[in-house]
Amino acid sequence: MENKDTQPASNNFIKSIIIEDLKNNKNNGKVHTRFPPEPNGYLHLGHAKSICLNFGLAKEFGGLTNLRFDDTNPVKEDVEYVDSIIEDVKWLGFDWGDRLYYASDYFDKLYEFALQLINDGLAYVCEQTPEEVKLYRGTLTEPGRPSPFRDRSIEENLELFKKMTNGEFPDGSRTLRAKIDMSSPNLNMRDPVIYRIKKATHHRTGDKWCIYPMYDFTHGQSDMLEGITHSICTLEFEDHRPLYDWYLDVLKTPCHPQQIEFARLNINYTVLSKRKLLQLVKEGYVNGWDDPRMPTISGFRRRGYTPQSIRDFAERIGVTKAESTVDYSVLEFCIREDLNKIAQRAMAVVNPLKVTIENYPEDNEDYLEAINNPEDSNSGTRKIRFSKTIFIEKDDFMEEPPKKYFRLAPGKEVRLRYAYFITCKEVIKDENGEVVELICTYDPASRGGNSPDGRKVQGTIHWVSAEYGKQAEVRLYDNLFLAEDPDNVEEGKTFLDNLNPNSLTTINAWVEPMLLQAKPNDKFQFERVGYFCADAKDSIDGKPVFNRTVGLRDSWAKMMKK
RNA sequence: UGGGAUGUAGCCAAGUGGUAAGGCAUCGCCCUUUGGAGGCGACAUUCGCAGGUUCGAUCCCUGCCAUCCCAGCCA
Numbered sequence: 001m002e003n004k005d006t007q008p009a010s011n012n013f014i015k016s017i018i019i020e021d022l023k024n025n026k027n028n029g030k031v032h033t034r035f036p037p038e039p040n041g042y043l044h045l046g047h048a049k050s051i052c053l054n055f056g057l058a059k060e061f062g063g064l065t066n067l068r069f070d071d072t073n074p075v076k077e078d079v080e081y082v083d084s085i086i087e088d089v090k091w092l093g094f095d096w097g098d099r100l101y102y103a104s105d106y107f108d109k110l111y112e113f114a115l116q117l118i119n120d121g122l123a124y125v126c127e128q129t130p131e132e133v134k135l136y137r138g139t140l141t142e143p144g145r146p147s148p149f150r151d152r153s154i155e156e157n158l159e160l161f162k163k164m165t166n167g168e169f170p171d172g173s174r175t176l177r178a179k180i181d182m183s184s185p186n187l188n189m190r191d192p193v194i195y196r197i198k199k200a201t202h203h204r205t206g207d208k209w210c211i212y213p214m215y216d217f218t219h220g221q222s223d224m225l226e227g228i229t230h231s232i233c234t235l236e237f238e239d240h241r242p243l244y245d246w247y248l249d250v251l252k253t254p255c256h257p258q259q260i261e262f263a264r265l266n267i268n269y270t271v272l273s274k275r276k277l278l279q280l281v282k283e284g285y286v287n288g289w290d291d292p293r294m295p296t297i298s299g300f301r302r303r304g305y306t307p308q309s310i311r312d313f314a315e316r317i318g319v320t321k322a323e324s325t326v327d328y329s330v331l332e333f334c335i336r337e338d339l340n341k342i343a344q345r346a347m348a349v350v351n352p353l354k355v356t357i358e359n360y361p362e363d364n365e366d367y368l369e370a371i372n373n374p375e376d377s378n379s380g381t382r383k384i385r386f387s388k389t390i391f392i393e394k395d396d397f398m399e400e401p402p403k404k405y406f407r408l409a410p411g412k413e414v415r416l417r418y419a420y421f422i423t424c425k426e427v428i429k430d431e432n433g434e435v436v437e438l439i440c441t442y443d444p445a446s447r448g449g450n451s452p453d454g455r456k457v458q459g460t461i462h463w464v465s466a467e468y469g470k471q472a473e474v475r476l477y478d479n480l481f482l483a484e485d486p487d488n489v490e491e492g493k494t495f496l497d498n499l500n501p502n503s504l505t506t507i508n509a510w511v512e513p514m515l516l517q518a519k520p521n522d523k524f525q526f527e528r529v530g531y532f533c534a535d536a537k538d539s540i541d542g543k544p545v546f547n548r549t550v551g552l553r554d555s556w557a558k559m560m561k562k
Numbered sequence: 563u564g565g566g567a568u569g570u571a572g573c574c575a576a577g578u579g580g581u582a583a584g585g586c587a588u589c590g591c592c593c594u595u596u597g598g599a600g601g602c603g604a605c606a607u608u609c610g611c612a613g614g615u616u617c618g619a620u621c622c623c624u625g626c627c628a629u630c631c632c633a634g635c636c637a
Contacts, residue, residue, distance in 0.1 A: 011576080012575090012576095036637095037637095038636085038637050040636090040637080070637065072636095072637080073636060073637070075636095076636075076637085126635095129635095130634080130635055133634095133635075134633075134634085137633060138633075139564085139633055140563090140564055140565075140632075140633060141563060141564045141565095142564080142633095143564090144633090171635085172635060174635095175635055177635095184565085185564050185565040185566090186564095186565055186566075186632080187564095187565080187632055187633050188632075190633085193634085193635050195635090196635035197635080198635080212635095214634095214635075214636085214637090215636070215637050216637095218637095219637090235566095235567070235568090235630080235631065236630095236631055236632080236637095237631095237637090238566055238567060238631075238632090239565075239566055239567090239631070239632050240632090241566095242566095261567090263568085263630095268573085274637095316574080316575090316585060316586075317574060317575085317585095317586095318574065318575050318576085318585095320568090320574090320575075321567070321568065322567095322568055322569070322574095322575090323567095323568065323569090323629075323630055323631095324573080324574060324575090325573075325574085326573070326574055326586090327572085327573045327574075327586065327587070329573085329586055329587055330573080330574070330585080330586050330587085331586095332586095333585090333586060333587090334586095336598090336599095340598080340599060341599095345596080371595095374596085374598095374599075375599070404597095406597070407597090415595060416595095417595065417596070418595075419595095448595085449595045450595075457595085458597095459597080460594095460595050460596065460597090461596090462596075525596085525598080527596050527598080528596045528597080528598070529596090552596075552597095552598050552599095553597090553598065553599090554597075554598090555597050555598090556597045557597090558588095558597095559597080
């Protein structure tokens with residue numbers, strides 16, 4: 001049964017942990033993970049890594065994955081975000097079955113846990129102001145001091161917590177705190193807040209609560225309640241693990257999930273932080289969370305990326321505890337590889353130069369056959385009408401070509417893809433000396449792209465009929481940021497100073513007529529140019545707008561750079 | 563200067579007490595009606611540094627260096 005296609009991907013340290021757990025029959029041989037976003041923004045590629053990890057691991061080991069919204073802070077959260085998250089995880093191709101949960105589903109249980117801690121003398125109501133709490137917490141190098149409210153009686157704590165719950169105190173005036181260790185070298189253990197007062201309307205529980213549990217008091221217990229076995233999160237939570245474990249220990253819960261941390265994803269030429277992405281949206285640097293330049297899942301979707309390409313990316317980059325920045329080229333490789341297999345080919349001229357073929361008859365009914373996708377023998381062919389005047393790419397002509405330039409030049413012959421050999425006879429310029437038109441001749445015997453005399457033509461260029469072609473809006477995208485690391489800025493500057501002012505160029509291209517039938521999200525390769533998809537929002541029936549997903553590899557451009 | 567982590571090629575990343583996988587990028591060559599795709603080849607005498615243990619260390623030990631995270635009533 002050994003088969004190349006089914007061979008498991010290489011191991012990472014989390015898989016190794018799971019394999020070991022399975023060997024020891026820990027958790028009765030079960031693997032259950034969860035993806036727990038806070039609904040306070042759209043998902044980005046960093047989340048995609050986590051999603052693929054969590055769902056991928058469970059799938060590989062025959063387990064399950066829950067989708068859980070970590071919605072413990074009503075002032076930052078919104079249903080718009082939960083909707084977008086659900087859509088994005090689905091689009092990536094993952095299924096949580098009927099296990100869609102919210103941390104807010106557990107508010108009653110978490111409240112009971114808090115009561116239990118108070119009754120066990122492990123939690124107290126603190127009346128320090130936020131400033132006092134901060135002051136008493138100490139610093140990285142100095143221990144903290146106990147709050148003066150630390151040793152209240154259980155009865156008093158119960159009474160005060162009840163009043164907190166009933167809304168008898170203003171926001172910020174009290175907190176419920178765990179009684180742990182004010183001199184712990186781990187700041188998280190210096191009597192962390194369990195509940196805080198926030199008279200805010202929650203997107204699910206409405207005004208039922210005016211106190212809300214903190215992340216640390218919520219996450220482990222939620223994992224436990226759902227029977228999560230492996231709670232995978234990012235490195236910045238390493239310091240929280242002792243607290244995660246402490247709550248589950250003192251609460252004497254029936255099971256105790258294992259928190260495992262991995263390094264979050266960084267990619268060059270972009271930012272992956274909800275706060276910064278929110279700022280780009282709010283301040284109008286991009287056109288929404290799904291702007292095709294955004295590193296959000298919805299942005300990539302709109303840009304023309306496929307779920308397969310993103311899953312492949314997540315698999316290729318690996319999972320470790322080492323901070324790293326993945327090169328953008330890996331992502332581009334993934335999408336090109338997928339699109340090369342599935343994208344229908346088409347001809348489009350992005351930067352047109354008119355060509356008149358002087359010996360070609362007017363009004364000739366001449367339909368040429370073009371292959372829809374050379375990588376897919378089932379994709380068939382289509383007919384494209386040829387004409388006396390056509391457009392070619394400006395780049396495909398040079399008056400004084402360098403060595404090894406295979407394209408059109410005065411006196412040189414080139415192949416028009418799927419059509420004829422043409423030879424450049426005359427160059428017409430405007431008053432500024434700019435080339436505006438080429439006069440060529442064609443060889444009727446070369447129809448289809450081969451000459452019966454067997455003569456070789458090095459270059460093949462694409463074209464669109466000036467008579468039968470159509471025009472369409474095309475959006476060319478470039479990196480959102482000019483700097484490899486947008487956050488690496490000098491004093492007084494921010495990542496915004498690294499924004500690329502030319503990240504979007506909108507042009508009108510000449511395209512073969514078939515392209516006007518493109519439906520939203522349809523993906524094409526414009527031959528020799530790049531991969532494009534019909535924009536999901538701005539395309540209208542019969543009038544698509546094309547987004548450039550990614551350019552084709554261009555070894556000629558590389559050669560010219562040297 | 564407290565605590566927690568990390569360091570293998572330009573970028574990711576396997577790996578083990580027995581002589582450094584793989585991918586991306588890069589560079590050659592072949593092939594090609596996309597300068598695309600594809601094929602073939604090159605690319606770490608060395609694993610942050612310095613010692614030690616060992617027949618043998620990237621792996622074990624000691625020390626050092628560098629980087630990241632933590633002082634929200636955010637997650």
